[in-house]
Amino acid sequence: MKRWLGVALGIVTSIGGFLEIGSITTAAQAGAEYRYQLTWTIVLGTACIGLLIEMAGRFAAVSKHTIADAMRERFGIHFFMVPLLLIFFISLLVLAAEIGGVAVAIEFLTGVHFPVWAIPVALLAWGLLWYGTFSMIENGISALGLITIVFVIVGVRLGPDWHALAARLLPSLPDKEPAHYWFIAVSILGASVSPYLFYFYSSGAIEEKWDETHIAPNRMVAAVGMGFGGFLSVAVLVVAALVFAPRGIKVEEYKQLPLLLSIPWGRAGFLLFAGSLFITCIGATAEITLALAYEIAQGFGWNWGEDLEPSDDARFSLTYTVILLASSLLVLTGIDPLKMTTLSMALTSASLPVAILPFLVLMNDRKYLGEHTNGWLGNLAIVVITVLASVVAIVAIPLEIMGGS
Amino acid sequence: MRVRLVRDLLDNQLIDAADQNAGKVDGIVLELCDGEPARVRYVEVGPVTLARRLNRRFGNWVARLDKRLGEGRGEPIRIPISRISLEEPSLRVDLVAEKTPIMALEQWLRRAIVSRIPWS
Amino acid sequence: MTAMPNEQPRSREVHVEQLVGRRIHDVDGRRIGRIEELIAELEGTDWLVVEAHIGPGALLERIADLSSLVPLMSALTKRLEKHYSLRWKDLDLSDPDHPRAFVRRSDLKRLSD
Numbered sequence A: 001m002k003r004w005l006g007v008a009l010g011i012v013t014s015i016g017g018f019l020e021i022g023s024i025t026t027a028a029q030a031g032a033e034y035r036y037q038l039t040w041t042i043v044l045g046t047a048c049i050g051l052l053i054e055m056a057g058r059f060a061a062v063s064k065h066t067i068a069d070a071m072r073e074r075f076g077i078h079f080f081m082v083p084l085l086l087i088f089f090i091s092l093l094v095l096a097a098e099i100g101g102v103a104v105a106i107e108f109l110t111g112v113h114f115p116v117w118a119i120p121v122a123l124l125a126w127g128l129l130w131y132g133t134f135s136m137i138e139n140g141i142s143a144l145g146l147i148t149i150v151f152v153i154v155g156v157r158l159g160p161d162w163h164a165l166a167a168r169l170l171p172s173l174p175d176k177e178p179a180h181y182w183f184i185a186v187s188i189l190g191a192s193v194s195p196y197l198f199y200f201y202s203s204g205a206i207e208e209k210w211d212e213t214h215i216a217p218n219r220m221v222a223a224v225g226m227g228f229g230g231f232l233s234v235a236v237l238v239v240a241a242l243v244f245a246p247r248g249i250k251v252e253e254y255k256q257l258p259l260l261l262s263i264p265w266g267r268a269g270f271l272l273f274a275g276s277l278f279i280t281c282i283g284a285t286a287e288i289t290l291a292l293a294y295e296i297a298q299g300f301g302w303n304w305g306e307d308l309e310p311s312d313d314a315r316f317s318l319t320y321t322v323i324l325l326a327s328s329l330l331v332l333t334g335i336d337p338l339k340m341t342t343l344s345m346a347l348t349s350a351s352l353p354v355a356i357l358p359f360l361v362l363m364n365d366r367k368y369l370g371e372h373t374n375g376w377l378g379n380l381a382i383v384v385i386t387v388l389a390s391v392v393a394i395v396a397i398p399l400e401i402m403g404g405s
Numbered sequence B: 001m002r003v004r005l006v007r008d009l010l011d012n013q014l015i016d017a018a019d020q021n022a023g024k025v026d027g028i029v030l031e032l033c034d035g036e037p038a039r040v041r042y043v044e045v046g047p048v049t050l051a052r053r054l055n056r057r058f059g060n061w062v063a064r065l066d067k068r069l070g071e072g073r074g075e076p077i078r079i080p081i082s083r084i085s086l087e088e089p090s091l092r093v094d095l096v097a098e099k100t101p102i103m104a105l106e107q108w109l110r111r112a113i114v115s116r117i118p119w120s
Numbered sequence C: 001m002t003a004m005p006n007e008q009p010r011s012r013e014v015h016v017e018q019l020v021g022r023r024i025h026d027v028d029g030r031r032i033g034r035i036e037e038l039i040a041e042l043e044g045t046d047w048l049v050v051e052a053h054i055g056p057g058a059l060l061e062r063i064a065d066l067s068s069l070v071p072l073m074s075a076l077t078k079r080l081e082k083h084y085s086l087r088w089k090d091l092d093l094s095d096p097d098h099p100r101a102f103v104r105r106s107d108l109k110r111l112s113d
Helices: A002-016 A021-034 A039-063 A067-110 A114-131 A134-157 A162-167 A178-192 A196-207 A212-243 A259-300 A314-332 A337-362 A366-372 A376-403 B047-054 B056-067 B101-112 C056-063 C071-079
Strands: B002-004 B013-015 B021-024 B027-032 B039-045 B077-080 B091-093 C012-015 C023-025 C031-043 C046-054 C084-087
Touching: A002 A134, A002 A212, A021 A039, A021 A067, A021 A178, A021 A212, A021 A259, A021 A337, A039 A067, A039 A178, A039 A196, A039 A212, A039 A337, A039 A366, A039 A376, A067 A114, A067 A196, A067 A259, A067 A314, A067 A337, A067 B047, A114 A134, A114 A259, A114 A314, A134 A196, A134 A212, A134 A259, A178 A212, A178 A337, A178 A376, A196 A259, A212 A259, A259 A314, A259 B021, A314 A337, A314 B101, A337 A376, B021 B039, B027 B047, B047 B056, C031 C056, C031 C084, C046 C056
Parallel strands: B013 B091
Antiparallel strands: B002 C031, B013 B021, B027 B039, B027 C012, B039 B077, B039 C046, C023 C031, C031 C046, C046 C084
């Protein structure tokens, strides 16, 4: 019974924690400019992250090592420094975008320009991490994230053409501005398949003391939780297709985002959007901050753990403190959060092969996984995802230049 | 019993007698004697050894910073190999890291910063 | 306890991480490959270093157990000819930055056989 409650909770937190400023912005842009055409990229991205998250969870449950920890052990410090530094600096940008997202949500509610809120938001996130526990952050904030179901309700009530939507679940070529189309496609993939999620998820499995009995529940959480999370992204796309596209509204400024819900639902919609943005972005802020601190602490063999008191893991706690401070300074500069988001999503896409390729080695290591190594299907999935990620990595930056906003 | 020094020892996690993380094996020291087989003598732990692996100059700079943490600092921290046992999932070391220089930086940060933050 | 700086080493020391990745040449000066792994045997409480594994095959052996990946990869690893085992006593470490073998490359044991 307890195991099934754990599965239910895991699914809830996966759904509630799925959306953040990257997935909201890229889905809104896709819907506004290409209606349902880019639905397939959300489906593809969700499938990829679901598979990789399942592997990260299984790896931690069986080996009692996290992904970052095992990467240092298996590849050595020189190979480990490459993904460490690359993913660290790109994720700092993503973190700045999320802090910007929270600040923007507060701007919507108060009218005070977002950079003013950078430090208070960082302090709030810091307080959650310093004084909170892992389950409080993972379960509490992510459960609140279920507010984003409002996108599904609005989407359904707007009466989409279900046949047209279903047809777009499969890849299609754009009928206009191909560079921009593929740029948004790449950004959606970057928003869905975020490397920090592997570090966060495998560390969470160790925080929650998973073992081999968690393998089956983990599979369910990854499939159902991520699946429904992706469904929420599709809902945002559908709402944008029905609200923005007919009015010719392109998502070029962050101040346009609340129109997604305020046009159909007025003031209530506006408040729901601001609330959704606040909760999802503060959740993502906590997750990314922890993920980066985990990566560093585990790579260097320090004590770490959100459930530990800061005095028991001072290096880990002060690492995430510095990370939050550095990212909030980026927001203080006043760089448009929308631009920060699209840039960080493109860079994330470009870094994917480096983040994913180690899975091919680790998920087949019998010393770590015993009999729970990948089957041929799992390995094929990693190879396909890596090839896809490599193609995306090569085109991401040129597309950002050619087709970005 | 055969041990692969790079795969099974170098860069592997150390867990101490109090079940705390005691760092990674950042270096392994071999003793060479003429006419005798080489022996594994120590493992090295800590930022000085790690930094030197990446770049000698960087390592020397880290050593100078490390010296400020207290007496006897600024040098690699060595643990005799006899105190290491090969266990799954991580290597065990039969000492308590808190009582050794391994935790010097952690202890300094705890004293200088963490303890000054209210309700920590 | 931990070794203190005033404990005098009896003879020369060399670091494993200093050796790994170094190119090694044979007695005729011909390149063998890079040292990728060192094998020790436990004799009582002593860890005695007995072998060095050299070459890209040794790197692969250290990083990935590819034989469990798919049968194809197992066939591929067998084809990697550059995977040698050098006995420790045949290793000349008079200059650790430029290790040499006391034997010819052709006399080395191939681990891929």
